[in-house]
Amino acid sequence: MSYVDRNSGEFIEALELYQNASLLELGLLADRERWRLHPENTVTYIIDRNINYTNVCVADCKFCAFYRRPKDHEGYVLSFEAIGEKIDECKALGGVQILLQGGHNPYIPFEWYLDLLRYIKAHHSIHVHGFSPSEVVFFAQRFGMTVPEVIRELKQAGLDSIPGGGGEILVDSVRERVAKKKAQTEEWLGVQEEAHRQGMKTSVTMMYGLGESDADRIEHLFRIRDLQRRTGGFTAFICWPLQPEGTEMADMPKTNAVAYLRTLALGRIVCDNIPNIQSSWVTMGLKVGQIALRFGANDFGSLMMEENVVSAAGTTYRATIEEMERSISDAGFVPMRRRQDYSVIAAEAVCA
Numbered sequence: 351m352s353y354v355d356r357n358s359g360e361f362i363e364a365l366e367l368y369q370n371a372s373l374l375e376l377g378l379l380a381d382r383e384r385w386r387l388h389p390e391n392t393v394t395y396i397i398d399r400n401i402n403y404t405n406v407c408v409a410d411c412k413f414c415a416f417y418r419r420p421k422d423h424e425g426y427v428l429s430f431e432a433i434g435e436k437i438d439e440c441k442a443l444g445g446v447q448i449l450l451q452g453g454h455n456p457y458i459p460f461e462w463y464l465d466l467l468r469y470i471k472a473h474h475s476i477h478v479h480g481f482s483p484s485e486v487v488f489f490a491q492r493f494g495m496t497v498p499e500v501i502r503e504l505k506q507a508g509l510d511s512i513p514g515g516g517g518e519i520l521v522d523s524v525r526e527r528v529a530k531k532k533a534q535t536e537e538w539l540g541v542q543e544e545a546h547r548q549g550m551k552t553s554v555t556m557m558y559g560l561g562e563s564d565a566d567r568i569e570h571l572f573r574i575r576d577l578q579r580r581t582g583g584f585t586a587f588i589c590w591p592l593q594p595e596g597t598e599m600a601d602m603p604k605t606n607a608v609a610y611l612r613t614l615a616l617g618r619i620v621c622d623n624i625p626n627i628q629s630s631w632v633t634m635g636l637k638v639g640q641i642a643l644r645f646g647a648n649d650f651g652s653l654m655m656e657e658n659v660v661s662a663a664g665t666t667y668r669a670t671i672e673e674m675e676r677s678i679s680d681a682g683f684v685p686m687r688r689r690q691d692y693s694v695i696a697a698e699a700v701c702a
Protein backbone atom coordinates (compact mmCIF):
# COMPACT_ATOMS: atom_id res chain seq x y z
CA MET A 351 0.00 0.00 0.00
CA SER A 352 1.37 3.38 -0.91
CA TYR A 353 0.45 6.68 0.61
CA VAL A 354 0.22 10.04 -1.10
CA ASP A 355 1.41 12.96 1.00
CA ARG A 356 -0.72 15.92 -0.04
CA ASN A 357 1.64 18.25 1.78
CA SER A 358 4.73 17.15 -0.14
CA GLY A 359 6.46 19.68 -2.37
CA GLU A 360 5.78 17.73 -5.57
CA PHE A 361 2.08 17.31 -4.75
CA ILE A 362 1.66 21.02 -4.06
CA GLU A 363 3.60 21.81 -7.22
CA ALA A 364 1.35 19.56 -9.34
CA LEU A 365 -1.78 21.09 -7.80
CA GLU A 366 -0.43 24.59 -8.40
CA LEU A 367 0.31 23.73 -12.03
CA TYR A 368 -3.13 22.21 -12.58
CA GLN A 369 -4.97 25.12 -11.04
CA ASN A 370 -2.90 28.09 -12.09
CA ALA A 371 -0.85 27.40 -15.22
CA SER A 372 -2.33 28.73 -18.44
CA LEU A 373 -3.88 26.17 -20.77
CA LEU A 374 -1.12 26.66 -23.30
CA GLU A 375 1.62 26.35 -20.70
CA LEU A 376 0.17 23.03 -19.57
CA GLY A 377 -0.12 21.90 -23.17
CA LEU A 378 3.47 22.89 -23.89
CA LEU A 379 4.81 20.93 -20.91
CA ALA A 380 2.73 17.88 -21.82
CA ASP A 381 3.67 18.09 -25.50
CA ARG A 382 7.36 18.26 -24.54
CA GLU A 383 6.95 15.09 -22.49
CA ARG A 384 5.08 13.40 -25.34
CA TRP A 385 7.92 14.10 -27.78
CA ARG A 386 10.55 12.93 -25.26
CA LEU A 387 8.76 9.58 -25.02
CA HIS A 388 7.69 9.40 -28.68
CA PRO A 389 10.12 11.28 -30.89
CA GLU A 390 8.48 9.98 -34.06
CA ASN A 391 5.77 12.01 -35.80
CA THR A 392 3.20 9.23 -35.64
CA VAL A 393 -0.07 8.68 -33.82
CA THR A 394 -1.22 5.13 -33.26
CA TYR A 395 -4.71 3.69 -33.04
CA ILE A 396 -6.24 0.24 -32.71
CA ILE A 397 -9.22 -1.44 -34.30
CA ASP A 398 -11.05 -3.37 -31.64
CA ARG A 399 -14.53 -4.09 -30.45
CA ASN A 400 -16.11 -3.52 -27.11
CA ILE A 401 -18.17 -6.57 -26.15
CA ASN A 402 -20.30 -6.15 -23.04
CA TYR A 403 -21.18 -9.76 -22.28
CA THR A 404 -23.84 -8.83 -19.72
CA ASN A 405 -25.53 -5.64 -18.55
CA VAL A 406 -26.86 -7.22 -15.35
CA CYS A 407 -25.07 -5.69 -12.39
CA VAL A 408 -25.41 -5.36 -8.64
CA ALA A 409 -22.80 -2.63 -8.16
CA ASP A 410 -25.28 0.24 -8.65
CA CYS A 411 -22.67 2.84 -9.58
CA LYS A 412 -24.35 6.21 -9.52
CA PHE A 413 -22.71 7.34 -12.75
CA CYS A 414 -23.77 4.32 -14.82
CA ALA A 415 -26.65 4.36 -17.31
CA PHE A 416 -25.71 1.00 -18.83
CA TYR A 417 -26.54 -1.57 -16.21
CA ARG A 418 -29.81 -3.30 -15.32
CA ARG A 419 -30.63 -4.79 -11.95
CA PRO A 420 -31.14 -8.59 -11.76
CA LYS A 421 -34.62 -9.60 -12.99
CA ASP A 422 -35.01 -6.42 -15.09
CA HIS A 423 -36.57 -7.47 -18.39
CA GLU A 424 -33.88 -5.54 -20.27
CA GLY A 425 -31.08 -7.53 -18.64
CA TYR A 426 -29.07 -9.80 -20.94
CA VAL A 427 -26.18 -12.26 -21.07
CA LEU A 428 -24.70 -12.84 -24.53
CA SER A 429 -24.31 -16.41 -25.75
CA PHE A 430 -20.84 -17.64 -26.77
CA GLU A 431 -22.09 -17.80 -30.36
CA ALA A 432 -23.28 -14.18 -30.28
CA ILE A 433 -19.89 -13.14 -28.90
CA GLY A 434 -18.20 -15.21 -31.63
CA GLU A 435 -20.22 -13.41 -34.32
CA LYS A 436 -19.19 -10.04 -32.92
CA ILE A 437 -15.56 -11.14 -33.02
CA ASP A 438 -15.96 -12.21 -36.66
CA GLU A 439 -17.37 -8.79 -37.53
CA CYS A 440 -14.50 -7.12 -35.72
CA LYS A 441 -11.90 -9.22 -37.55
CA ALA A 442 -13.59 -8.49 -40.90
CA LEU A 443 -12.82 -4.80 -40.29
CA GLY A 444 -9.19 -5.56 -39.49
CA GLY A 445 -9.75 -5.75 -35.73
CA VAL A 446 -7.02 -7.29 -33.59
CA GLN A 447 -8.53 -7.07 -30.13
CA ILE A 448 -11.75 -7.34 -28.17
CA LEU A 449 -12.47 -5.44 -25.01
CA LEU A 450 -14.56 -7.88 -22.99
CA GLN A 451 -16.29 -6.31 -20.02
CA GLY A 452 -19.59 -6.68 -18.25
CA GLY A 453 -21.63 -5.91 -15.19
CA HIS A 454 -21.25 -7.68 -11.86
CA ASN A 455 -23.79 -10.39 -12.65
CA PRO A 456 -24.48 -12.60 -9.62
CA TYR A 457 -26.03 -15.38 -11.73
CA ILE A 458 -23.01 -16.27 -13.86
CA PRO A 459 -20.76 -19.03 -12.47
CA PHE A 460 -16.97 -18.69 -12.69
CA GLU A 461 -16.77 -21.67 -15.04
CA TRP A 462 -18.80 -19.65 -17.60
CA TYR A 463 -16.03 -17.05 -17.85
CA LEU A 464 -13.35 -19.71 -18.22
CA ASP A 465 -15.41 -21.57 -20.84
CA LEU A 466 -15.99 -18.30 -22.70
CA LEU A 467 -12.27 -17.56 -22.85
CA ARG A 468 -11.51 -21.11 -24.00
CA TYR A 469 -14.27 -20.86 -26.62
CA ILE A 470 -12.87 -17.58 -27.96
CA LYS A 471 -9.33 -18.89 -28.08
CA ALA A 472 -10.41 -22.13 -29.77
CA HIS A 473 -12.25 -20.31 -32.56
CA HIS A 474 -10.50 -16.97 -33.02
CA SER A 475 -7.00 -15.61 -33.07
CA ILE A 476 -7.67 -12.32 -31.33
CA HIS A 477 -6.24 -10.53 -28.32
CA VAL A 478 -8.63 -10.65 -25.36
CA HIS A 479 -8.37 -7.49 -23.26
CA GLY A 480 -10.91 -8.25 -20.61
CA PHE A 481 -12.35 -8.14 -17.12
CA SER A 482 -11.59 -4.85 -15.41
CA PRO A 483 -10.17 -4.85 -11.86
CA SER A 484 -13.67 -4.26 -10.48
CA GLU A 485 -14.90 -7.45 -12.17
CA VAL A 486 -11.90 -9.39 -10.90
CA VAL A 487 -12.59 -8.24 -7.32
CA PHE A 488 -16.27 -9.16 -7.78
CA PHE A 489 -15.27 -12.65 -8.99
CA ALA A 490 -12.94 -13.12 -6.00
CA GLN A 491 -15.68 -12.14 -3.54
CA ARG A 492 -18.46 -14.02 -5.29
CA PHE A 493 -16.55 -17.27 -5.83
CA GLY A 494 -14.54 -17.30 -2.58
CA MET A 495 -11.20 -17.05 -4.36
CA THR A 496 -8.17 -14.84 -3.96
CA VAL A 497 -7.40 -12.21 -6.57
CA PRO A 498 -4.19 -14.04 -7.64
CA GLU A 499 -6.23 -17.23 -8.15
CA VAL A 500 -8.85 -15.44 -10.25
CA ILE A 501 -6.22 -13.82 -12.47
CA ARG A 502 -4.24 -17.05 -12.83
CA GLU A 503 -7.30 -19.03 -13.89
CA LEU A 504 -8.53 -16.37 -16.32
CA LYS A 505 -5.05 -16.13 -17.79
CA GLN A 506 -4.74 -19.89 -18.17
CA ALA A 507 -8.12 -19.97 -19.93
CA GLY A 508 -6.98 -17.36 -22.47
CA LEU A 509 -7.14 -13.85 -21.03
CA ASP A 510 -4.33 -11.76 -22.53
CA SER A 511 -4.52 -8.47 -20.67
CA ILE A 512 -6.67 -6.49 -18.26
CA PRO A 513 -8.28 -3.13 -19.06
CA GLY A 514 -8.27 -0.25 -16.62
CA GLY A 515 -12.04 0.16 -16.45
CA GLY A 516 -13.70 1.09 -13.19
CA GLY A 517 -10.78 3.22 -12.04
CA GLU A 518 -12.83 6.41 -11.87
CA ILE A 519 -11.10 8.40 -9.10
CA LEU A 520 -8.80 6.28 -6.93
CA VAL A 521 -9.61 8.02 -3.67
CA ASP A 522 -11.89 6.12 -1.31
CA SER A 523 -13.92 9.11 -0.13
CA VAL A 524 -14.96 9.63 -3.77
CA ARG A 525 -15.53 5.94 -4.52
CA GLU A 526 -17.62 5.47 -1.38
CA ARG A 527 -19.89 8.25 -2.56
CA VAL A 528 -20.41 7.10 -6.16
CA ALA A 529 -19.53 3.39 -6.33
CA LYS A 530 -19.36 2.02 -2.82
CA LYS A 531 -20.29 -1.55 -3.75
CA LYS A 532 -17.37 -2.20 -6.04
CA ALA A 533 -13.59 -2.37 -5.72
CA GLN A 534 -12.21 0.42 -3.60
CA THR A 535 -8.83 2.03 -4.23
CA GLU A 536 -6.51 -0.55 -2.68
CA GLU A 537 -8.46 -3.45 -4.17
CA TRP A 538 -8.51 -1.89 -7.63
CA LEU A 539 -4.80 -1.13 -7.57
CA GLY A 540 -4.14 -4.54 -6.01
CA VAL A 541 -5.62 -6.31 -9.06
CA GLN A 542 -3.45 -4.23 -11.34
CA GLU A 543 -0.32 -4.99 -9.32
CA GLU A 544 -1.10 -8.71 -9.21
CA ALA A 545 -1.77 -8.80 -12.97
CA HIS A 546 1.60 -7.13 -13.56
CA ARG A 547 3.23 -9.62 -11.18
CA GLN A 548 1.77 -12.45 -13.26
CA GLY A 549 3.28 -10.94 -16.40
CA MET A 550 0.23 -9.19 -17.83
CA LYS A 551 0.21 -5.68 -19.20
CA THR A 552 -2.75 -3.48 -18.31
CA SER A 553 -4.11 -0.02 -19.01
CA VAL A 554 -5.20 2.55 -16.46
CA THR A 555 -8.02 5.06 -16.59
CA MET A 556 -9.42 8.07 -14.81
CA MET A 557 -13.02 9.27 -15.02
CA TYR A 558 -13.28 12.70 -13.47
CA GLY A 559 -16.15 15.11 -12.84
CA LEU A 560 -17.70 13.08 -10.02
CA GLY A 561 -17.60 16.01 -7.63
CA GLU A 562 -14.02 15.24 -6.56
CA SER A 563 -11.51 17.95 -5.73
CA ASP A 564 -8.51 18.86 -7.87
CA ALA A 565 -6.33 17.32 -5.15
CA ASP A 566 -8.28 14.05 -5.50
CA ARG A 567 -7.45 13.97 -9.22
CA ILE A 568 -3.80 14.54 -8.49
CA GLU A 569 -3.79 11.84 -5.82
CA HIS A 570 -5.21 9.48 -8.45
CA LEU A 571 -2.34 10.31 -10.80
CA PHE A 572 0.26 9.93 -8.04
CA ARG A 573 -1.16 6.53 -7.05
CA ILE A 574 -0.88 5.12 -10.56
CA ARG A 575 2.56 6.64 -11.08
CA ASP A 576 3.73 5.01 -7.84
CA LEU A 577 2.42 1.61 -8.90
CA GLN A 578 4.06 2.00 -12.29
CA ARG A 579 7.37 2.67 -10.53
CA ARG A 580 7.05 -0.69 -8.78
CA THR A 581 5.86 -2.82 -11.71
CA GLY A 582 6.17 -1.02 -15.06
CA GLY A 583 3.05 -2.90 -16.16
CA PHE A 584 0.86 -0.06 -17.40
CA THR A 585 0.88 0.43 -21.15
CA ALA A 586 -1.38 3.46 -21.30
CA PHE A 587 -3.37 6.07 -19.43
CA ILE A 588 -6.81 7.18 -20.62
CA CYS A 589 -8.99 9.85 -19.02
CA TRP A 590 -12.46 11.14 -19.80
CA PRO A 591 -15.17 13.12 -18.01
CA LEU A 592 -18.35 11.79 -16.42
CA GLN A 593 -21.23 11.59 -18.90
CA PRO A 594 -24.02 12.34 -16.41
CA GLU A 595 -27.05 12.03 -18.74
CA GLY A 596 -29.44 9.26 -17.77
CA THR A 597 -27.61 8.47 -14.54
CA GLU A 598 -28.28 9.17 -10.89
CA MET A 599 -25.72 11.95 -11.25
CA ALA A 600 -27.65 13.77 -13.97
CA ASP A 601 -27.58 16.95 -11.89
CA MET A 602 -23.80 17.11 -11.87
CA PRO A 603 -22.48 19.96 -13.99
CA LYS A 604 -20.78 18.76 -17.18
CA THR A 605 -17.11 19.57 -17.47
CA ASN A 606 -15.87 21.21 -20.65
CA ALA A 607 -13.15 20.62 -23.23
CA VAL A 608 -10.70 22.91 -21.40
CA ALA A 609 -11.04 20.80 -18.25
CA TYR A 610 -10.38 17.71 -20.38
CA LEU A 611 -7.27 19.14 -21.99
CA ARG A 612 -5.91 20.40 -18.66
CA THR A 613 -6.49 17.01 -17.02
CA LEU A 614 -5.02 15.11 -19.94
CA ALA A 615 -1.95 17.35 -19.97
CA LEU A 616 -1.43 16.96 -16.24
CA GLY A 617 -1.72 13.20 -16.66
CA ARG A 618 1.10 13.29 -19.24
CA ILE A 619 3.25 15.51 -17.03
CA VAL A 620 2.77 13.58 -13.75
CA CYS A 621 2.69 10.05 -15.16
CA ASP A 622 5.94 10.41 -17.03
CA ASN A 623 6.64 6.70 -16.55
CA ILE A 624 3.51 5.48 -18.38
CA PRO A 625 4.48 5.20 -22.03
CA ASN A 626 1.25 5.98 -23.86
CA ILE A 627 -1.62 8.39 -23.42
CA GLN A 628 -4.81 7.99 -25.39
CA SER A 629 -6.92 10.78 -26.76
CA SER A 630 -10.51 10.16 -25.72
CA TRP A 631 -12.28 11.35 -28.88
CA VAL A 632 -15.17 8.95 -28.29
CA THR A 633 -16.32 11.10 -25.39
CA MET A 634 -14.87 14.46 -26.46
CA GLY A 635 -15.45 14.44 -30.22
CA LEU A 636 -12.93 14.28 -33.05
CA LYS A 637 -12.00 17.98 -32.90
CA VAL A 638 -11.04 17.93 -29.22
CA GLY A 639 -9.50 14.52 -29.85
CA GLN A 640 -7.19 16.15 -32.39
CA ILE A 641 -6.23 18.97 -30.03
CA ALA A 642 -5.47 16.35 -27.39
CA LEU A 643 -2.64 15.19 -29.64
CA ARG A 644 -0.88 18.46 -28.70
CA PHE A 645 -1.75 18.08 -25.02
CA GLY A 646 0.12 14.88 -24.32
CA ALA A 647 -1.74 12.16 -26.24
CA ASN A 648 0.25 10.02 -28.69
CA ASP A 649 -2.50 7.50 -29.40
CA PHE A 650 -5.97 7.92 -30.86
CA GLY A 651 -7.48 5.06 -28.91
CA SER A 652 -9.71 2.73 -30.76
CA LEU A 653 -12.38 2.58 -33.37
CA MET A 654 -14.56 1.29 -30.52
CA MET A 655 -17.02 -0.73 -32.55
CA GLU A 656 -20.11 -0.95 -30.39
CA GLU A 657 -19.31 1.18 -27.40
CA ASN A 658 -22.17 0.56 -24.95
CA VAL A 659 -21.29 1.78 -21.50
CA VAL A 660 -20.45 5.41 -22.13
CA SER A 661 -22.95 5.69 -24.99
CA ALA A 662 -25.74 4.55 -22.66
CA ALA A 663 -25.41 8.04 -21.20
CA GLY A 664 -26.13 9.40 -24.66
CA THR A 665 -23.05 11.45 -25.46
CA THR A 666 -20.51 9.61 -27.54
CA TYR A 667 -19.03 10.16 -30.95
CA ARG A 668 -18.49 7.65 -33.71
CA ALA A 669 -16.17 7.62 -36.68
CA THR A 670 -15.07 5.35 -39.48
CA ILE A 671 -11.49 4.17 -39.83
CA GLU A 672 -11.06 6.70 -42.65
CA GLU A 673 -12.36 9.54 -40.47
CA MET A 674 -10.03 8.55 -37.64
CA GLU A 675 -7.03 8.44 -39.94
CA ARG A 676 -8.05 11.70 -41.54
CA SER A 677 -8.30 13.35 -38.12
CA ILE A 678 -4.81 12.18 -37.23
CA SER A 679 -3.37 13.35 -40.57
CA ASP A 680 -5.13 16.71 -40.35
CA ALA A 681 -3.55 17.23 -36.94
CA GLY A 682 -0.13 16.84 -38.58
CA PHE A 683 0.72 13.23 -37.69
CA VAL A 684 1.08 9.98 -39.58
CA PRO A 685 -1.56 7.42 -38.51
CA MET A 686 -0.29 3.97 -37.65
CA ARG A 687 -2.37 0.95 -36.74
CA ARG A 688 -1.24 -0.91 -33.63
CA ARG A 689 -1.77 -3.96 -31.50
CA GLN A 690 -2.71 -3.97 -27.81
CA ASP A 691 0.96 -3.82 -26.82
CA TYR A 692 1.40 -0.70 -29.00
CA SER A 693 3.54 -2.46 -31.57
CA VAL A 694 2.77 -1.11 -35.02
CA ILE A 695 1.04 -3.42 -37.50
CA ALA A 696 1.75 -1.90 -40.89
CA ALA A 697 5.34 -1.06 -41.79
CA GLU A 698 4.31 1.97 -43.80
CA ALA A 699 2.02 4.75 -42.79
CA VAL A 700 -1.66 4.29 -43.45
CA CYS A 701 -2.69 7.35 -45.43
CA ALA A 702 -6.15 8.80 -45.32
Ligand code: SF4
Nearest residue numbers: 407409410411414453
Ligand atom coordinates in the same frame (compact mmCIF):
# COMPACT_ATOMS: atom_id res chain seq x y z
S1 SF4 B 1 -20.12 0.96 -14.09
FE1 SF4 B 1 -19.89 -1.27 -14.28
S2 SF4 B 1 -19.88 -1.99 -12.17
FE2 SF4 B 1 -20.79 0.08 -12.13
S3 SF4 B 1 -23.03 -0.23 -12.31
FE3 SF4 B 1 -22.21 0.09 -14.41
S4 SF4 B 1 -21.86 -1.99 -15.15
FE4 SF4 B 1 -22.02 -2.13 -12.93
